[in-house]
Amino acid sequence: MERFEQLYRDWKQDVKKLVADLDVLPLEALIEVLERVDVASEDMDDVRKAVSLLVLEETTTLPPNHQPTPDAVSLFIGYLATKLVEDKATLLELGSGTGTLVHAVLSQLNEATAQAVEVDETMLRLSYAISNLLEKPVSYFHQDALEPLFVEPANLTLVDLPIGYYPNDEVAKTYDLHRTDGHAYAHFLMMEQAMRHTVPGGHGLFVIPNNLFEQDDEGKLKQWMDREAVVKGVLQLPTTMFKDERYAKSLLLLQKLGEGVKRPKQALLVELPSFTDVRAVANIVKQIDDWFKTT
Template sequence: MSGLEKLHEVLDQQAVRIQTETSRTYLEALAEAGENIFQNTIVQTDLSEEGEAYCRNLLEDTGLADCGKEDVRRAFQLAVIKGMKEAVQPNHAMTPDAVALFIGYFVQKLTGDKENVKLLDPAMGTANLLTAIKNQTSNEVALYGAEADETLVNIAYVMMNLQAQEAELFYKDSIAHLDVPPIDVIATDLPVGLYTRDDVAVNFELCAESGHSPAHHLMIERSLASLKEGGYGIFLIPNALFHEEGADRLHQHVKNEAVILGLLQLPETMFKDQKLAKSIWIVQKKGKGVTQPQQALLAELPSFTREEALADMMQQIDRWMKDELGIE
């Protein structure tokens, strides 16, 4: 059994036992199971003697010593996916690994060998996307993440600890308030839905003229305001974004604040329901030296299982980067 498989097994078995003996959900129990592994002790005080002994026994061989950072992330990812099947919140969804890796590729290309890059995910969930990007970048990257769901923040916190990653994580509604330094890159899987805090939304240009405002529109506005001049926004967006109510105002706002670099439609085969299909939208905040590329990067990505077609697409993207952005 690999370190990844062992770590996932220990996380899952502890989480199930904690969930069974307490009133916690699986995801809440998973965060505590991770904390047990990090502290190398049982932090719960409400387990039975048998339950505590069971969890303590699992700590004797967690597999963590045989895991790299990506192994830890994937072990948590497998457990989180299980937990999200019982969760009712519609925004509890994991960004697919292939998409996270693709976004990470763009972050690496766009930042190059720049040091002290500040990377933010304002809707980080369990920080799966944030750490997937960090684990494939070669330059120094400071991580920032915000999430309004306390359980997901707790999982993100313990997963960061077990990966030995440094990050500033915030348990907060990033639309309402986001106290971060100017950011180089924002990469996020936008939460789609209506934002019910009308008292907050009224302070945004993209506030709906009537009724609740789309949360994803407000998140884009907040993100662009948080970027440095010349900073990049990489958003995973619903394909319906440009056809829904308020799309014209959103497009105008983005046009005023940034230049659109590209739009890459994810393979339809990734989505059981085409209404849920998504694309990767890449923009750059306006500033000194920022120019609109003569030709934006527009493409439909092939299935990630078609290796030859995907390799050809990557070559085309590399050529576009060189020709339009001067990035080797």
């Protein structure tokens, strides 16, 4: 048994005991456990893997927009981040939830710092506990990510887009991507907010629904992208990850316009294989490495 599996099992038992003894919700028990465990002698990657497993298990019953980004996807985004920014980069995640994504990315960048914005207090507390456990420098902001933010501009913004309508029409009207008729799409507004807080020439990495552009019935998303950013790539996640292909997702890579930013001759368009197929993933990674070298 690998060390992270043993940590996972030990902490899982601690969570179960707290739930039974104190009659608290599993996520609250998990926060309590992570705030008091001693990992001074542990490898931080083992700790991160164990925590990711626990978080995944304890959030399976939550609505889709509250579930964490799968660890394999988060790690792949981390790999892409190493191609986009220097080690000492500043990151920003909007709607950070449990922090699975931002912590996976930070694990692959040296001396990077991050800011995370999350409206749900329990999720924020959990992510904060994980940051302390992993000794990762993350500054947290407890607020609606679509309201005015007082964060530092980032080299790389990350959003696993929450899909649905945004109910606050007054706030939505402050965005170019508000809808003329009815509530705006929260996922459209999140993209605009992320790029607002990205430095010129910086990048935005988004987990998007495959039908994102089909939802652009007013044409505003395309107009906004042409005006504000360059589409560097679209990487379709393995369809095997989704029980229903209608809910399949991709990774969208944008670069904010700025001095010296040019549109690539050929965008990075990739269909990712199953992350369990090591050889196929290695081949795709080589293709992506070659694309970055020549772009």
